[in-house]
Amino acid sequence: METQERADEGIAWMESFADTWENCNSMLYTHNWWHIALYYLQLENYQKVLELHDTHIWEYANKQSPKDQVGAISLLLRLELRGVDVKNRWQDISPYIYSRINEHALPFQDLHYVYALAKAGHHDWLNQMLQSMQYHTLSINPFLRRSWIEVAIPAARGMVAHAKGDFNTSVAELKPVLSRLHEIGGSHAQRVLFGQVYQDAVLSAQKQSWNYAVS
Numbered sequence: 001m002e003t004q005e006r007a008d009e010g011i012a013w014m015e016s017f018a019d020t021w022e023n024c025n026s027m028l029y030t031h032n033w034w035h036i037a038l039y040y041l042q043l044e045n046y047q048k049v050l051e052l053h054d055t056h057i058w059e060y061a062n063k064q065s066p067k068d069q070v071g072a073i074s075l076l077l078r079l080e081l082r083g084v085d086v087k088n089r090w091q092d093i094s095p096y097i098y099s100r101i102n103e104h105a106l107p108f109q110d111l112h113y114v115y116a117l118a119k120a121g122h123h124d125w126l127n128q129m130l131q132s133m134q135y136h137t138l139s140i141n142p143f144l145r146r147s148w149i150e151v152a153i154p155a156a157r158g159m160v161a162h163a164k165g166d167f168n169t170s171v172a173e174l175k176p177v178l179s180r181l182h183e184i185g186g187s188h189a190q191r192v193l194f195g196q197v198y199q200d201a202v203l204s205a206q207k208q209s210w211n212y213a214v215s
Protein backbone atom coordinates (compact mmCIF):
# COMPACT_ATOMS: atom_id res chain seq x y z
CA MET A 1 0.00 0.00 0.00
CA GLU A 2 2.81 2.38 0.81
CA THR A 3 4.62 1.80 -2.47
CA GLN A 4 1.28 2.27 -4.27
CA GLU A 5 0.68 5.51 -2.33
CA ARG A 6 -2.52 4.15 -0.77
CA ALA A 7 -1.81 6.01 2.47
CA ASP A 8 -5.35 6.48 3.81
CA GLU A 9 -6.18 2.86 3.19
CA GLY A 10 -2.90 1.75 4.75
CA ILE A 11 -3.47 3.83 7.88
CA ALA A 12 -7.01 2.50 8.33
CA TRP A 13 -5.88 -1.08 7.85
CA MET A 14 -2.79 -0.94 10.06
CA GLU A 15 -4.43 1.10 12.84
CA SER A 16 -7.34 -1.33 12.98
CA PHE A 17 -4.83 -3.90 14.32
CA ALA A 18 -2.83 -1.57 16.54
CA ASP A 19 -4.48 -2.70 19.76
CA THR A 20 -3.21 -6.24 19.10
CA TRP A 21 0.43 -5.05 19.20
CA GLU A 22 0.47 -4.11 22.88
CA ASN A 23 2.12 -7.38 23.87
CA CYS A 24 4.51 -7.53 20.94
CA ASN A 25 8.20 -7.05 21.57
CA SER A 26 9.43 -3.52 21.00
CA MET A 27 10.89 -4.33 17.61
CA LEU A 28 7.57 -5.41 16.13
CA TYR A 29 5.63 -2.73 17.97
CA THR A 30 7.84 0.16 16.90
CA HIS A 31 8.33 -1.19 13.38
CA ASN A 32 4.58 -1.46 12.79
CA TRP A 33 4.14 2.11 13.95
CA TRP A 34 7.10 3.11 11.80
CA HIS A 35 5.19 1.81 8.77
CA ILE A 36 2.15 3.82 9.84
CA ALA A 37 4.38 6.89 10.19
CA LEU A 38 5.51 6.40 6.57
CA TYR A 39 1.87 6.74 5.47
CA TYR A 40 1.53 10.00 7.38
CA LEU A 41 4.77 11.20 5.76
CA GLN A 42 3.19 10.48 2.40
CA LEU A 43 0.19 12.58 3.46
CA GLU A 44 2.63 15.32 4.57
CA ASN A 45 1.16 15.23 8.06
CA TYR A 46 4.54 15.83 9.69
CA GLN A 47 3.11 16.82 13.07
CA LYS A 48 1.55 13.39 13.29
CA VAL A 49 4.82 11.72 12.28
CA LEU A 50 6.68 13.57 15.05
CA GLU A 51 3.95 12.59 17.48
CA LEU A 52 4.27 8.92 16.46
CA HIS A 53 8.04 9.13 16.80
CA ASP A 54 7.68 10.55 20.30
CA THR A 55 4.98 8.19 21.49
CA HIS A 56 4.87 4.85 19.69
CA ILE A 57 8.36 4.71 18.19
CA TRP A 58 11.29 6.17 20.13
CA GLU A 59 9.47 6.62 23.42
CA TYR A 60 8.28 3.03 23.33
CA ALA A 61 11.54 1.62 21.97
CA ASN A 62 13.96 -0.64 23.71
CA LYS A 63 16.65 1.98 23.35
CA GLN A 64 19.40 -0.66 23.23
CA SER A 65 17.77 -2.48 20.30
CA PRO A 66 19.38 -1.97 16.89
CA LYS A 67 16.09 -2.36 15.02
CA ASP A 68 14.36 0.20 17.21
CA GLN A 69 17.27 2.61 16.82
CA VAL A 70 17.31 2.22 13.05
CA GLY A 71 13.57 2.89 12.77
CA ALA A 72 13.78 6.06 14.82
CA ILE A 73 16.85 7.33 12.93
CA SER A 74 15.20 6.60 9.61
CA LEU A 75 12.12 8.56 10.60
CA LEU A 76 14.05 11.62 11.78
CA LEU A 77 16.04 11.64 8.57
CA ARG A 78 12.92 11.34 6.43
CA LEU A 79 11.37 14.25 8.33
CA GLU A 80 14.45 16.41 7.83
CA LEU A 81 14.50 15.64 4.12
CA ARG A 82 11.03 17.21 4.06
CA GLY A 83 12.26 20.30 5.87
CA VAL A 84 10.91 19.43 9.32
CA ASP A 85 12.87 20.65 12.35
CA VAL A 86 13.35 17.57 14.54
CA LYS A 87 14.90 19.69 17.31
CA ASN A 88 17.10 17.76 19.75
CA ARG A 89 15.88 14.31 18.78
CA TRP A 90 19.24 13.32 17.21
CA GLN A 91 20.86 14.00 20.57
CA ASP A 92 18.23 11.84 22.29
CA ILE A 93 19.17 8.83 20.17
CA SER A 94 22.91 9.24 19.66
CA PRO A 95 24.14 8.15 23.14
CA TYR A 96 22.60 4.74 22.52
CA ILE A 97 24.59 4.33 19.30
CA TYR A 98 27.92 4.24 21.13
CA SER A 99 27.61 0.51 21.81
CA ARG A 100 27.06 -0.12 18.09
CA ILE A 101 30.31 1.48 16.90
CA ASN A 102 32.23 -1.80 16.55
CA GLU A 103 29.27 -4.12 16.01
CA HIS A 104 28.76 -4.19 12.21
CA ALA A 105 25.89 -6.68 12.32
CA LEU A 106 24.38 -5.34 9.10
CA PRO A 107 25.89 -2.69 6.84
CA PHE A 108 22.42 -1.28 6.28
CA GLN A 109 22.18 -0.51 10.00
CA ASP A 110 25.62 1.08 10.07
CA LEU A 111 24.52 3.63 7.48
CA HIS A 112 21.84 4.79 9.91
CA TYR A 113 24.22 4.92 12.87
CA VAL A 114 26.88 7.01 11.16
CA TYR A 115 24.22 9.45 10.02
CA ALA A 116 22.84 9.85 13.54
CA LEU A 117 26.32 10.34 15.03
CA ALA A 118 27.13 12.99 12.42
CA LYS A 119 23.84 14.83 12.99
CA ALA A 120 24.28 14.77 16.75
CA GLY A 121 27.82 16.15 16.41
CA HIS A 122 29.58 13.11 17.91
CA HIS A 123 32.51 13.41 15.54
CA ASP A 124 34.93 11.34 17.63
CA TRP A 125 32.51 8.44 17.77
CA LEU A 126 31.74 8.88 14.11
CA ASN A 127 35.42 8.70 13.11
CA GLN A 128 35.89 5.68 15.35
CA MET A 129 32.97 3.96 13.67
CA LEU A 130 34.14 4.74 10.13
CA GLN A 131 37.59 3.34 11.00
CA SER A 132 36.01 0.32 12.61
CA MET A 133 34.01 -0.36 9.44
CA GLN A 134 37.27 -0.45 7.48
CA TYR A 135 38.87 -2.71 10.06
CA HIS A 136 35.85 -5.01 10.02
CA THR A 137 36.41 -5.78 6.32
CA LEU A 138 39.67 -7.53 7.23
CA SER A 139 37.90 -10.14 9.33
CA ILE A 140 35.05 -11.24 7.03
CA ASN A 141 34.78 -13.59 4.07
CA PRO A 142 35.63 -12.29 0.57
CA PHE A 143 32.00 -12.24 -0.57
CA LEU A 144 30.90 -10.04 2.33
CA ARG A 145 34.10 -8.02 2.15
CA ARG A 146 33.35 -7.01 -1.42
CA SER A 147 29.94 -5.59 -0.48
CA TRP A 148 31.39 -3.77 2.51
CA ILE A 149 34.25 -2.24 0.54
CA GLU A 150 32.41 -1.50 -2.68
CA VAL A 151 28.97 -0.56 -1.33
CA ALA A 152 28.65 -0.09 2.43
CA ILE A 153 31.71 2.05 3.10
CA PRO A 154 31.23 4.45 0.16
CA ALA A 155 27.53 4.67 1.10
CA ALA A 156 28.49 5.48 4.71
CA ARG A 157 30.80 8.24 3.49
CA GLY A 158 27.97 9.54 1.32
CA MET A 159 25.52 9.52 4.23
CA VAL A 160 27.98 11.30 6.52
CA ALA A 161 28.73 13.90 3.84
CA HIS A 162 24.99 14.58 3.50
CA ALA A 163 24.62 14.92 7.27
CA LYS A 164 27.47 17.45 7.27
CA GLY A 165 26.06 19.42 4.33
CA ASP A 166 28.83 18.41 1.92
CA PHE A 167 26.42 17.57 -0.86
CA ASN A 168 28.91 17.22 -3.73
CA THR A 169 30.78 14.52 -1.83
CA SER A 170 27.50 12.88 -0.91
CA VAL A 171 26.46 12.68 -4.57
CA ALA A 172 29.88 11.39 -5.63
CA GLU A 173 29.87 8.64 -2.98
CA LEU A 174 26.23 7.56 -3.24
CA LYS A 175 25.66 7.63 -6.99
CA PRO A 176 27.88 4.63 -7.87
CA VAL A 177 26.37 2.41 -5.15
CA LEU A 178 22.64 3.11 -5.54
CA SER A 179 22.07 0.13 -7.83
CA ARG A 180 23.83 -2.23 -5.39
CA LEU A 181 22.17 -1.26 -2.11
CA HIS A 182 20.19 -4.51 -2.02
CA GLU A 183 23.54 -6.15 -1.10
CA ILE A 184 23.69 -4.45 2.29
CA GLY A 185 20.43 -5.59 3.89
CA GLY A 186 17.16 -3.97 4.94
CA SER A 187 13.76 -4.10 3.25
CA HIS A 188 12.72 -2.19 0.16
CA ALA A 189 10.81 0.34 2.31
CA GLN A 190 13.88 0.80 4.51
CA ARG A 191 16.34 1.21 1.64
CA VAL A 192 14.20 3.81 -0.16
CA LEU A 193 15.73 6.23 2.34
CA PHE A 194 19.16 6.13 0.69
CA GLY A 195 17.74 7.06 -2.70
CA GLN A 196 15.92 9.95 -1.04
CA VAL A 197 19.14 11.13 0.61
CA TYR A 198 20.88 10.94 -2.76
CA GLN A 199 18.12 12.94 -4.50
CA ASP A 200 18.27 15.53 -1.75
CA ALA A 201 22.05 15.74 -2.10
CA VAL A 202 21.71 16.31 -5.86
CA LEU A 203 19.20 19.14 -5.37
CA SER A 204 21.11 20.68 -2.48
CA ALA A 205 24.41 20.58 -4.42
CA GLN A 206 22.69 22.37 -7.31
CA LYS A 207 21.33 24.99 -4.91
CA GLN A 208 24.76 25.48 -3.36
CA SER A 209 26.45 26.00 -6.73
CA TRP A 210 23.66 28.42 -7.71
CA ASN A 211 24.18 30.38 -4.49
CA TYR A 212 27.94 30.58 -5.12
CA ALA A 213 27.27 31.73 -8.67
CA VAL A 214 25.01 34.60 -7.61
CA SER A 215 26.97 35.69 -4.53
Ligand SMILES: [Fe+2]
Pocket residue numbers: 031035187189
Ligand atom coordinates in the same frame (compact mmCIF):
# COMPACT_ATOMS: atom_id res chain seq x y z
FE1 LIG B 1 8.93 -3.50 7.39
